[in-house]
């Protein structure tokens with residue numbers, strides 16, 4: 001019998017990989033061979049290539065889709081074409097029954113190649129408004145799944161379904177004591193976890209570090225600061241633990257946290273929601289992005305899951321005031337979050353994707 005095979009793609013930042021990480025074990029349990037196309041230099045090489053040794057990882061050339069002027073805007077289209085040719089060769093060799101694309105710029109050449117090879121593509125959008133890569137991919141796709149109901153207004157309704165968020169099951173298995181021990185905390189003070197998205201955020205890191213002495217009087221602090229953002233002068237600070245990026249430790253750290261301060265990438269905020277963590281969101285500003293995180297954050301605020309501090313209004317003092325206010329709203333926020341529906345499981349998501357296979 002022909003082997004059942006699925007190709008996954010997506011990358012650039014972890015937000016374009018986490019759903020793929022979640023569904024790989026479910027697919028493998030059903031007997032599917034899972035293959036992955038990502039970029040050579042993106043975070044997906046580590047998150048998939050290294051973490052799932054039984055998933056063949058193919059690195060391809062990929063340009064970046066910029067909304068601003070750069071000389072690279074003239075050379076990157078050639079990389080997309082080169083990436084598409086590479087992806088086409090891989091797809092023809094692997095012969096998947098369906099391709100699932102989690103977006104990010106590396107997915108564009110893969111989706112185009114899939115069309116040329118006649119393999120159905122299903123795409124997934126995590127944010128309220130579709131990213132540029134998914135906008136380009138949409139005409140080539142059989143279907144798009146979204147997390148937010150609101151996204152359905154921005155995509156062709158006849159081929160879109162809102163599934164809500166899918167959370168990696170491992171995130172529910174954390175242990176508070178293990179998280180505290182990992183950080184060297186006693187557990188006497190409440191724990192504040194600060195995260196600037198998967199790449200880290202200088203703006204969030206600076207706001208935290210400027211207020212560190214004051215905050216440490218009341219909290220123990222876990223800081224996921226992003227690659228290259230460790231502050232060596234603070235390594236020995238009691239009650240403050242920095243990590244560049246964590247993988248298997250994340251569930252324990254999240255279970256140790258009483259409050260979260262974070263950027264508003266959709267995967268992260270739905271994870272905090274699923275774990276009932278009161279959160280202060282500092283979305284990436286509209287000057288640096290299409291404003292997707294602002295929309296994500298505002299929707300969470302409207303539903304009572306989060307407080308929001310706009311980057312343009314972020315100062316040393318407003319940061320402290322916002323944390324003060326978050327602490328005051330802790331019980332109410334947890335109560336509101338506890339009333340939300342449970343997220344769909346990776347097994348359920350896999351069944352939805354497999355409907356589109358050839």
Ligand SMILES: CC(=O)N[C@H]1[C@@H](OP(=O)(O)OP(=O)(O)OC[C@H]2O[C@@H](n3ccc(=O)[nH]c3=O)[C@H](O)[C@@H]2O)O[C@H](CO)[C@@H](O)[C@@H]1O
Pocket residue numbers: 013014015016018126127195196197198199224244245246247250264265266267268269271284289292293
């Ligand atoms: C700068 C940028 O382009 N940001 C986008 C990117 O954010 P980003 O890549 O930060 O995406 P998300 O916040 O959605 O997801 C981050 C993922 O990384 C994981 N994680 C994070 C830190 C860590 O140490 N370990 C770890 O495992 C989180 O658990 C989460 O699953 O994709 C999101 C989803 O499309 C968008 O909303 C963001 O606007």
